[in-house]
Amino acid sequence: MFSLSGKTAVVTGGGSGIGRAISLLFARQGAAVHIIELNTAAAQDTADEISQAGGAVQVHAADVSQQAQVQATFGAIGRADILINNAGIAHVGNVENTAEADFDRVYQVNVKGAYNCLHAAVPLMKRQGGGVILNVASIAAHVGITDRFAYSMSKGAIFAMTLSVARDYLGAGIRCNSISPARVHTPFVDGFIAKNYAGQEAEIFEKLSKSQPIGRMGQPDEIAALALYLCSDEAGFVTGCDFPIDGGFIKLNN
Template sequence: MFRLDGKTALVTGAGSGIGREIALLFAAQGATVAVGDIDEPAAQSVADEITGAGDAALVLRIDVTDLASVTGGVEAIVAQSGGLHILVNNAGIGMVGSLTETSPEDFARLMSVNVYGVYHCSLVAINQMLDQDPRGGTIVNIASVAGQVAVARRFAYGTTKGAVISMTQSTAMDYIDQGIRCNCICPGTVETPFVEAYLHRYHAGEVEETRAQLHARQPIGRMGRPEEIAPLALYLASDEAAYVTGAQMTIDGGLTAR
């Protein structure tokens, strides 16, 4: 079940957190994984973990905000492994702020990584998936519950993740007859370096109290873990999910059910 043998996957932002866990799991399930990240040493270290376990990985220094970087990255993947079957649009950044606390520069920065990044990678990957033989592939976007419901003072972040949900639905419908599926995962709060950075940037001096509050904010009583998100990405990328497209899959410890 859920094997990815013979498939090549690009995971963006795979040098850390959720993306790292997805890259490790996909490789363990038989995929050749292109570990894409703007932070090349981080990508290299994840690729080393994969190859150290006897699985296949490529390292890709990729900036998802830059279409030329994404195009070059996908060309390198195809040259080395012959095709691209799975794209995980995971690279993303966050910030805290209401609308009036969000500067135009902050808004543009989040849009450029979280929205343009998904657009660029999907554009290049879908063109490749349509060209290759056999045609097709699958895309998994990492959105967020912040795109589904209002999370306090996440104006820009929620905006971008709402766009990711919408891009998921459009992409799923527009390529449904061409063998391309597209789904998204909406995680609640997951304990990764992303949350660590948030704690130190916005709550320096009260990191542990705030961490405890973040755990308590989830109805289930704790934050999620990256290894609890990766198996859903694996399922969505696998042939077992052949009937699943355009879906928003929520993993949030009950947050949106409350």
């Protein structure tokens, strides 16, 4: 079950965290993995691990917020059976203290970046006779999170785009779903805490861990396992859905 043999999977932000875990797992399941990443050194680390295990992988240096770069990259790849829209950035702030430049930066990467990849991948999938898209949303798309105005905006857009694409391409054999993780322990989280809560790292880590009713953050491998199911043939009856993977955050925080 859950074989991806013979399939081409494109993963944005595959150099670290959730994107790295998805890239590694999909390669182990037989997919030819193409990592689109601005941090090519990190992406190459992921690729090296895949290659050493006998998997097929290529790294493509591109900024997902730049449509011309994205179009050229997908043109070079030539095929996309699976697209994982994972690349994203965070921002701390409410509507009053979110500067226009910060709002635009989050929009460009998280929203326009996903749009650019969808815009490039969907025509390829149509010509191939189908494909699977998985967008990485967030619990912030579903519940109010303090001081995450721009980030919540971007993940709400991801959720809405998922529904739109799923509906528009039913007849083309393209499935589109999203996942909504809560806090997942990645280098991204460690860097986020260090940048925004210097000197309080241990305290904030503990607080964020316990904000999930299950009592801890998720692990990237756990997110990758759900992604594998949703992108496999076994999930062929699943489209237009969002899957919280959140340690009970959305439903059990009461």
